[in-house]
Structure formats: C-alpha cells, structure tokens
Amino acid sequence: MLKGKVALVTGGSRGIGKAIALELAKQGANVAVNYAGSEQKAQEVVDEIKQYASDAIKIQANVANEADVKAMIKTVVEQFGSLDILVNNAGITKDNLLMRMKEEEFDQVIQTNLKGVFLCTKGVSRQMMKQKSGKIINIASIVGVTGNPGQANYVAAKAGVIGLTKTTAKELATRNILVNAVAPGFIETDMTDLLTEEQRNSMLQMIPLERLGKAEDVAKVVRFLASEDGNYVTGQTIHVDGGMVM
Amino acid sequence: MADTFERVKKIVVDRLDVEESKVTMEASFKEDLEADSLDVVELVMELEDEFDTEISDEEAEKIATVGDAVNYINSTL
Ligand SMILES: NC(=O)c1ccc[n+]([C@@H]2O[C@H](COP(=O)([O-])OP(=O)(O)OC[C@H]3O[C@@H](n4cnc5c(N)ncnc54)[C@H](OP(=O)(O)O)[C@@H]3O)[C@@H](O)[C@H]2O)c1
Numbered sequence A: 001m002l003k004g005k006v007a008l009v010t011g012g013s014r015g016i017g018k019a020i021a022l023e024l025a026k027q028g029a030n031v032a033v034n035y036a037g038s039e040q041k042a043q044e045v046v047d048e049i050k051q052y053a054s055d056a057i058k059i060q061a062n063v064a065n066e067a068d069v070k071a072m073i074k075t076v077v078e079q080f081g082s083l084d085i086l087v088n089n090a091g092i093t094k095d096n097l098l099m100r101m102k103e104e105e106f107d108q109v110i111q112t113n114l115k116g117v118f119l120c121t122k123g124v125s126r127q128m129m130k131q132k133s134g135k136i137i138n139i140a141s142i143v144g145v146t147g148n149p150g151q152a153n154y155v156a157a158k159a160g161v162i163g164l165t166k167t168t169a170k171e172l173a174t175r176n177i178l179v180n181a182v183a184p185g186f187i188e189t190d191m192t193d194l195l196t197e198e199q200r201n202s203m204l205q206m207i208p209l210e211r212l213g214k215a216e217d218v219a220k221v222v223r224f225l226a227s228e229d230g231n232y233v234t235g236q237t238i239h240v241d242g243g244m245v246m
Numbered sequence B: 001m002a003d004t005f006e007r008v009k010k011i012v013v014d015r016l017d018v019e020e021s022k023v024t025m026e027a028s029f030k031e032d033l034e035a036d037s038l039d040v041v042e043l044v045m046e047l048e049d050e051f052d053t054e055i056s057d058e059e060a061e062k063i064a065t066v067g068d069a070v071n072y073i074n075s076t077l
Helices: A015-026 A039-050 A066-080 A103-131 A152-175 A197-204 A215-226 B002-016 B037-051 B057-062 B066-076
Strands: A006-009 A030-035 A056-060 A085-088 A134-139 A177-184 A237-240
Touching: A006 A015, A006 A066, A015 A030, A015 A039, A015 A085, A015 A215, A030 A039, A030 A066, A039 A056, A056 A066, A066 A103, A085 A103, A085 A215, A103 A134, A103 A152, A103 A177, A103 B037, A134 A152, A134 A215, A152 A177, A152 B037, A177 A215, A215 A237, B002 B037, B002 B066, B037 B057, B037 B066, B057 B066
Parallel strands: A006 A030, A006 A085, A030 A056, A085 A134, A134 A177, A177 A237
Antiparallel strands: none
16 A cells, blocks of 8 residues: 555654554555654664564654754655655643643643644655655644643644644645644553543543544554545544544 | 856756746746746755755745846856
8 A cells, every 4th residue: 555655753653653653564665763762662663664574764853853853854765765754743741731831841842743843844845845746644633623721832732733734735735745634532642641540531421432542543544644545635634533523 | 157057947947847938047937937936946956956056945035037046056166
C-alpha cells in the first residue's frame, strides 16, 4: 500500500507516534522515527520496523527548534531519497488552571505542539513541492475543538494546529500536497496514564463506544490518509474518539 | 551575465510555460508571466538548484522581475 514511500513521524518513539510509525512500515513505507530524548525507545521502534522488510532510522531533533528540524529533514532526504509523508505527532502537556498557568508552561506547549508543526511543515514543503506530491498529517486533539478546563495552553495549540492544517491545505493543494488533521479523543498512552482513576471513569461516560481508544485506532486513520485511498481528502479534521465529539 | 540570463530564461520558460520572447529582463513574474506566488517560490527553488546557491527568504521576496533574479544570481557568483 505504501511501498517505496518515505515517512517522517515526529515523536515516533512512544505512544501514538510509535503506533503510526509501525503501521506505516507494515504497509511498506520506510520510516524516519524522530524523538526528543528517548533514544533507546526510538531504537526499539527502528528494530521492530526492520522486521517488516521496511527500512528505518531514528533522528533526534527538537521539533520546536528550526535548525534541528532542517537538519532532520535533510537527513531523511539524504538517507531515503525522498519524503512523501510527514506525520506531525510530537506533543507535550503542561496542564494547569488558567489562573495558575505560568508563562513558561504556556510557551513550552505552544512551541512544541504548534510551532513544531509549522516548522516541520515548512521544512518538508520544499521537498514535496519538488516531488509534486505529499501527505501531511497533523495529530491534533478533540479538545482543540471543544475546549478543556486545565488545558488552556494545549487547547490553544491544538486549535491552532487545526487552523494551520486548513491554511496549509489551501496553499499547497495546487501542488498535490494534501494536508489533514486527525483529532484523537481519549487514547491509552503515557500521556493519559497521568490521569486519576476518577478522571478516567468520568471520561468513559462521555464515550458512546464505551471504551478508551488505542494508539492503533489512530494509526489506522493516519494510514488511510497517507495512502492513495485518501487522495480526495484535504483540509479535514477527522475525529478518532469513539464518538465523543460529534 | 548573458549566460545567467539564458539559463534563467530556460527555467522560466519550462516552469511557467510561456513563450521565450516574453521572458525579458524587465518582465515581471506575476504581471507579465502570469505566475502566482507559489510559482515564484518554486522558480526560486529551481534557480537555487541550477546555480547551486541559497537564496534566503528575504532575498527571494525582493525578486519580482526576471532581471531581479539574474542580478541577484550574478551578485552571488
Ligand atoms: N494520548 C491521548 O489521549 C491523546 C489525545 C489527543 C491527542 N493526542 C496527541 O497525540 C500526540 C501523541 O501523544 P502521545 O499520547 O502518544 O504522547 P506521548 O506518549 O507522551 O509521546 C510523545 C512523543 O512526542 C515526542 N516529543 C515530545 N516533545 C518533543 C519535541 N520537542 N521534539 C520532538 N519530539 C518530541 C516524545 O519523544 P521522547 O520519547 O523522546 O520524549 C514522544 O515520542 C500528541 O500530539 C498528543 O497531543 C494524544
């Protein structure tokens, strides 16, 4: 399905990003696995991918740093010869009530979750324009649509990602570069392990499908958008949330 | 100098699909050669490859005519 394609997954060392990297590799894509600090975990993802007859490399880079991002994209193109799929997945949370939120907490989340998407998108657009094709998939969140108490920084960033997705989709459409967002609901990962039992249960009551999502549930939608099956879809935000937000 | 112009002209003709005679030093990409903003970005990318140079975003924004491109490239050679 993705044979011969080259994908870059930011934050591919853990959680949803890891599931996406593995899913794209299973479909035949060669994958660059970006990480911030977890070198060992990124290596494990690379080793697992190599079992699927796809090639993989790990690349350390802070997505919020332009020099890092440029070097990362250069490495991918040098190593694999093209760059067909970018998945902007790297993200962090620093939750706090608005009235308690510190300026740094706001800035850090915006830098990683929003500016990171901008820098990586800008970075790959040159290569994709030359190729006259490309798929960019941004991992947003349903809270970017609904809002969520305690996450002013994160929600602002995710809503920003949705807007950025639409604008990039419009700017690059004539060059056959398709840009979409996937908005996960409540997915079991390190990020959501931080929640209390009580928070978990109250979340469950809001999910029509009555279960938490798995990272693979998100990865499969990303795979659809990355493949030719998604070739008439651009500028959309697809909710993968068990029906939480309709 | 003349050589730079010829090389730029060839790229402009290929990329924008315009007649050679229209590509003069004075021709404006957007007004005379019917390029949109993205076409100009792409042209600049191709010129970078052709002349093996890097044109910063700031410099690229100043390029409006074929002559601007030729002069900028000559200044870097
Ligand atoms: N889990 C959910 O329920 C949920 C719901 C909605 C949306 N999302 C979104 O889905 C994405 C993935 O979330 P997750 O739950 O899988 O998170 P996670 O398990 O905490 O993993 C985050 C990943 O991002 C990487 N990362 C963090 N900061 C980075 C930076 N500055 N530069 C490069 N990489 C960086 C991490 O690398 P290291 O391993 O090196 O730290 C890690 O690979 C995020 O955008 C998140 O907002 C998650």
